[in-house]
Amino acid sequence: xxxxxxxxxxxxxxxxxxxxxxxxxxxxxxxxxGPNGAGKSTLSYTLAGRAGxxxxxxxxxxxxxxxxxxxxxxxxxxxxxxxxxxxxEIPGVPALTFIRTAxxxxxxxxxxxxxxxxxxxxxxxxAAGRLRMDMDMLKRGLxxxxxxxxxxxxxxxQMLMLEPRFLILDExxxxxxxxxxxxxxxxxxxxxxxxxxxxxxxxxxxLLDYIRPDRVHVLAAGRIVASGxxxxxxxxxxxxxxxxxxxx
Amino acid sequence: MxxxxxxIDTVEALAGGERYKHGFxxxxxxxxxxxxxxxxxxxxISAKKNEPEWMLEWRLDAYRRWLAMDEPDWAKVDFPKIDxxxxxxxAAPKEKVGPKSLDEVDPELLRxxxxxxxxxxxxxxxAGVEGAPRIAVDAVFDSVSVATTFRAELAKSGVIFxxxxxxxxxxxDLVRKYLATVVPTTDNYFACLNSxxxxxxxxxxxxxxxxxxxELSTYFRINASGTGQFxxxxxxxxxxxxxxxxxGCTAPMRDExxxxxxxxxxVALEDAEIKYSTVQNWYPGDPETGRGGxxxxxTKRADCRGDRSKVSWTQVETGSAIxxxxxxxxxxxxxxQGEFYSIAITNGRQQADTGTKMIHLGANTRSRIIxxxxxxxxxxxxYRGLVSAHPKALGARNFTQCDSLLxxxxxxxxxxxxxxxxxxxxxxxxxxxxxxxxxDQLFYCQSRxxxxxxxxxxxxxxxxxxxxxxLPMEFAVEAQKLVAVSxxxxxx
Ligand SMILES: Nc1ncnc2c1ncn2[C@@H]1O[C@H](COP(=O)(O)OP(=O)(O)OP(=O)(O)O)[C@@H](O)[C@H]1O
Ligand SMILES: [Mg+2]
Numbered sequence: 112x113x114x115x116x117x118x119x120x121x122x123x124x125x126x127x128x129x130x131x132x133x134x135x136x137x138x139x140x141x142x143x144x145g146p147n148g149a150g151k152s153t154l155s156y157t158l159a160g161r162a163g164x165x166x167x168x169x170x171x172x173x174x175x176x177x178x179x180x181x182x183x184x185x186x187x188x189x190x191x192x193x194x195x196x197x198x199x200e201i202p203g204v205p206a207l208t209f210i211r212t213a214x215x216x217x218x219x220x221x222x223x224x225x226x227x228x229x230x231x232x233x234x235x236x237x238a239a240g241r242l243r244m245d246m247d248m249l250k251r252g253l254x255x256x257x258x259x260x261x262x263x264x265x266x267x268x269q270m271l272m273l274e275p276r277f278l279i280l281d282e283x284x285x286x287x288x289x290x291x292x293x294x295x296x297x298x299x300x301x302x303x304x305x306x307x308x309x310x311x312x313x314x315x316x317x318l319l320d321y322i323r324p325d326r327v328h329v330l331a332a333g334r335i336v337a338s339g340x341x342x343x344x345x346x347x348x349x350x351x352x353x354x355x356x357x358x359x
Numbered sequence: 360m361x362x363x364x365x366x367i368d369t370v371e372a373l374a375g376g377e378r379y380k381h382g383f384x385x386x387x388x389x390x391x392x393x394x395x396x397x398x399x400x401x402x403x404i405s406a407k408k409n410e411p412e413w414m415l416e417w418r419l420d421a422y423r424r425w426l427a428m429d430e431p432d433w434a435k436v437d438f439p440k441i442d443x444x445x446x447x448x449x450a451a452p453k454e455k456v457g458p459k460s461l462d463e464v465d466p467e468l469l470r471x472x473x474x475x476x477x478x479x480x481x482x483x484x485x486a487g488v489e490g491a492p493r494i495a496v497d498a499v500f501d502s503v504s505v506a507t508t509f510r511a512e513l514a515k516s517g518v519i520f521x522x523x524x525x526x527x528x529x530x531x532d533l534v535r536k537y538l539a540t541v542v543p544t545t546d547n548y549f550a551c552l553n554s555x556x557x558x559x560x561x562x563x564x565x566x567x568x569x570x571x572x573x574e575l576s577t578y579f580r581i582n583a584s585g586t587g588q589f590x591x592x593x594x595x596x597x598x599x600x601x602x603x604x605x606x607g608c609t610a611p612m613r614d615e616x617x618x619x620x621x622x623x624x625x626v627a628l629e630d631a632e633i634k635y636s637t638v639q640n641w642y643p644g645d646p647e648t649g650r651g652g653x654x655x656x657x658t659k660r661a662d663c664r665g666d667r668s669k670v671s672w673t674q675v676e677t678g679s680a681i682x683x684x685x686x687x688x689x690x691x692x693x694x695x696q697g698e699f700y701s702i703a704i705t706n707g708r709q710q711a712d713t714g715t716k717m718i719h720l721g722a723n724t725r726s727r728i729i730x731x732x733x734x735x736x737x738x739x740x741x742y743r744g745l746v747s748a749h750p751k752a753l754g755a756r757n758f759t760q761c762d763s764l765l766x767x768x769x770x771x772x773x774x775x776x777x778x779x780x781x782x783x784x785x786x787x788x789x790x791x792x793x794x795x796x797x798x799d800q801l802f803y804c805q806s807r808x809x810x811x812x813x814x815x816x817x818x819x820x821x822x823x824x825x826x827x828x829x830l831p832m833e834f835a836v837e838a839q840k841l842v843a844v845s846x847x848x849x850x851x
Contacts, residue, residue: 146703159802162802184809184813201803202822203823203824204817214538273807317595
């Protein structure tokens with residue numbers, strides 16, 4: 112599924128990702144943890160194709176296809192989805208319009224038929240219901256005036272609607288209250304399947320109580336410095352990043 | 360980003376490599392007045408229209424006054440001096456004289472309007488989807504109206520909708536009573552020129568208490584080369600009546616600049632309401648070199664003459680090399696209301712200086728201005744607005760919101776508000792913002808599967824949503840597409 116090998120990324124000439132390698136097979140959920148400023152968001156933006164993130168060496172591919180050669184929208188059409196750590200506000204564009212436009216664009220890029228309006232509405236209602244979101248929220252400008260937690264729910268709603276094949280969740284848990292954390296996690300878990308992969312970036316074990324990872328990686332100073340099973344997250348929770356920060 | 364540029368190139372290739380989709384020329388036999396401007400040309404035009412003597416005198420008077428005026432230069436637009444002798448002031452498709460049914464209209468013309476997506480066949484409209492809106496159309500081709508639809512049906516409710524040249528013959532008293540009462544002949548240089556040489560346009564009269572049973576619209580098409588278009592529109596909404604009117608405009612792609620100097624006058628009597636929408640898509644000129652394109656120098660004004668009358672202007676300005684216009688409201692009647700909703704998009708080398716004037720004369724008059732300017736490429740866009748309240752306009756209120764969106768780094772936006780309150784009992788509010796299209800928002804949209812062009816279109820449509828919502832539903836969709844098309848090639 113996702114293969115990253117010896118990736119180097121600079122922003123404005125400053126190296127941030129420094130020889131990172133990571134492999135997420137289809138059907139698996141991998142957690143990435145690491146101190147503030149380690150490069151976790153940089154990794155997720157690089158995978159999504161944000162401009163200004165210069166790959167100076169290494170590779171990243173999805174099912175053998177070179178991701179780095181694709182535009183962000185092409186990556187989205189291939190099934191890459193990033194749930195943003197800080198979702199953007201789009202004034203004047205209701206979430207319904209936004210999601211419909213995105214879905215149509217992806218269908219078109221893949222040569223699939225458009226989802227009909229009634230079918231779309233039915234699916235949105237279902238997804239919003241699952242995330243306990245009020246349909247009225249979907250009629251206002253996307254994320255405009257939403258609370259931090261509401262924005263995160265909106266990311267997951269988009270994800271449920273777009274049904275991506277590879278999911279990157281960048282601190283989706285931050286800003287969520289206890290109930291929302293459970294509801295959102297259930298939404299994410301609903302997408303777990305043998306042909307999907309997930310990269311879950313988080314600082315806290317409590318998210319991983321809901322979304323059980325197959326593997327846990329520690330990202331420090333721009334590279335993966337340790338990898339292990341779910342127990343690694345528990346160890347980090349107890350002992351912090353001290354020893355890895357030193358190792359990096 | 361090279362990959363991004365590829366996407367943009369692909370999109371443009373798909374669009375036929377041609378951003379302006381109405382740039383074709385209709386090949387048909389046309390009749391012209393001799394080139395240039397003189398008293399003889401004014402006589403020629405008046406004779407062509409079989410006008411009454413008083414009308415000819417009125418035109419000649421305007422012409423003489425125009426000769427004594429100077430071209431204004433206060434707008435923030437820049438163009439070489441216009442040679443008024445180097446243009447044709449009358450061009451019309453050759454045809455038999457007299458009024459005609461649609462069957463007699465040159466099929467080439469009908470094909471032209473079909474290509475532009477304008478419904479001229481009443482049956483075609485009627486045969487459409489159940490409940491589809493019906494729209495009466497007056498089609499003005501260069502200097503003449505070539506067809507006006509649904510007239511018989513409109514006449515049943517007493518509504519007059521016809522070319523102004525015909526109204527001058529059939530309803531001279533009405534025309535004479537209202538013509539130039541809103542925009543006086545010498546109001547400004549271009550209005551004065553228009554008064555001398557205007558050739559056609561629409562005339563609308565809604566009788567007291569009548570709600571016009573369908574949308575009325577006029578489509579202006581400049582086709583002939585080397586001509587100017589000078590149309591004149593006069594709309595009168597009598598007491599307690601209502602009408603919604605839309606005008607659309609397109610022109611072929613040519614290397615030369617063509618002048619379009621129109622005058623639009625609206626009169627709303629007691630309790631009457633006029634909703635006037637414009638989708639202006641004249642040829643904007645070449646985006647790289649700036650060659651060609653229409654000079655759109657237009658005077659549009661409404662007189663809210665009666666108490667509690669209301670006029671709302673909605674405009675989507677995407678075309679023209681230069682746009683210079685300020686649809687205005689004179690709020691004379693007590694409690695009358697004026698609204699101005701505007702989207703002005705400039706791209707390539709376009710220049711727009713547009714806005715509105717709200718002149719509060721009566722007590723408790725209200726006005727509302729929402730102007731959205733979008734500049735891309737190397738274009739400039741200026742919002743110029745005047746809100747004034749006269750001593751008698753006690754309790755006058757205005758709200759103005761003026762937002763500019765910049766795309767790229769080579770464009771410019773200016774806001775020039777003028778405010779005059781001549782009494783102490785009025786409330787004027789003004790809000791203005793300028794934002795640059797954010798890379799972060801663009802990336803967010805792209806990461807969901809929208810290509811660069813679609814992302815810009817979506818963000819811009821969000822920016823102008825408040826105004827788009829003011830357009831009649833059936834035109835809002837068209838306008839939304841137009842917004843996307845006019846911004847093609849603006850990112851990368
Ligand atoms: N545009 C930029 N210009 C310069 N430095 C940047 C830029 N964006 C990020 N950085 C730097 O890159 C480093 C990694 O940032 P990144 O956002 O990837 O960290 P993170 O691991 O996601 O942290 P957190 O846990 O706080 O979200 C930081 O030192 C940050 O300051
Ligand atoms: Mg981060």
